[in-house]
Amino acid sequence: QLRLSVNAARDFTLRIQRQNRASPHSPSPPPAAAAMASKPVTAPVPITWYPTLAVFMLSIGLLITASFFIYEATSSRKTRSLPKELTTGALASFFLGFGSLFLLLASGVYV
């Protein structure tokens, strides 16, 4: 059995705000010890590249789209080749798709 003995002194500072003790906890990255065992996760592409990538990919995509439609307009039913149409379409959609993703990211919609 324990007995509480000498000098049990209770201090109350009656405010809603708590007493300021040693150091206020700062919401910052974990201490060095933990950081050695773990590494930060970063975006696959540096964030500063997002606007540049968006502009370039979209413009390339639009150029290829333009070439796709020019091909469709200038060729007749007999001279048209399906593989060529589909590859141009696929390439254009790849660039347009990624370009619009980077456009969304660059404008702050982090999908």
Place this chain on the structure above:
Amino acid sequence: LSLSQVENTGKAAASDVLLAFPPTEAEHLAEVKAQAASGKKRKKTYAHLIVEPTDVPDAPNGAKGFRLALHNPLSPGETTTIEVLYMLTHSMEPFPAEISQSDPQLVYYRDSAYILSPYRIKQQTTFIKTPSTNVQSFSRVEPTNRAGMELKYGPYEDLPAYSYSPVLVHFENNNPFAVVEELVREVEISHWGNLQITEHYTLAHGGAKLKGVFSRVDYQSRPSASGVSSFKNLLARLPPRVHSVYYRDEIGNISSSRLRTDSRKSELEIEPRYPLFGGWKSTFIIGYGLPLEDFLFESTDGKRYLNFTFGCPLSGTVVDKLTLKVVLPEGSKDPSAVIPFPVEEHMETKYSYLDVVGRPVLVLEKKNVVPEHNIPFQVYYTFNPIFMLAEPLMLVSTVFFLFASCVAYLHIDISIRKG
């Protein structure tokens, strides 16, 4: 804050110390922390002790108990010194319950002159520090002394276990009673590089209610005599490198705010649309973005974890109910949270940008949150990086579908013609 020297008078070594709280205090208990002090006055070292709730034997009338686990068991005849810090919310009752604009705010504080303890107490003293020298009245449990802002009850000698002597202090307290009745914080993780935080606040003034009319003329012309217990601004402490901070409510943007950033912290000082008097409420939303690499890490076993601060960024406030939702990216599995204090957890799903199956959301709830709870916690989950491609591939396939339908339209012959 309770500083006690504990002596083991029994026959066997003791490895725990028990604490007890009366049921009225136990409802408002926000946090109990303990440390063991060793060494002499100037060179004290503190070792943190683990505190767990437990059942206390022979406790009268529903007292709630806590067990402190000592690092080294205390042998018979030995003494050790323990410091216990516990925080209570809503323990001061405004009396009078309604005041006019020009009155100061007076509150009651009820406590006991003796610690409620499962052990016999050889000697104890209780100090109560009030925020001002204006104390209207206080109960006397001899010997009682008052000097300036401090009331001293004791020293009392040789008290049996579980002795309790109620004490009532009536004093002036004009500190802002800022209470956040409900706070919902949503942390959305995007592996493309951003952490988006949205916080919905319901702020109230928890002090004596305002009676009569609010006169803006009196409030602005004589600030030292009018509305001394009201408050008009609050400070939110945010992490460094914060961007896109907004402060708005249902009407729209609130422009009375100021953001100051430096390399170690950011401070957002907000002023609600009106000063808050007793019983008045205000609801608003604060949102901001943070860089992902400051908060998301990959541990050695391949799991990713978010290291973030629990609690309310508004300093000097008490939160009655805090709900923290961590929205993990689509395709995350096995979420789990590591938090130093007890919270309630459950899962939800959120449908956001470019989502097919939805994002798993880990919801953590806690009542009675005080600034002591602003400590980091972790949420672990597994994520296969291949899933990040799902979003651009969705966009690519949508655009390709348009091209393919264009090709199909041009190739199909739907004219009505002979042969």
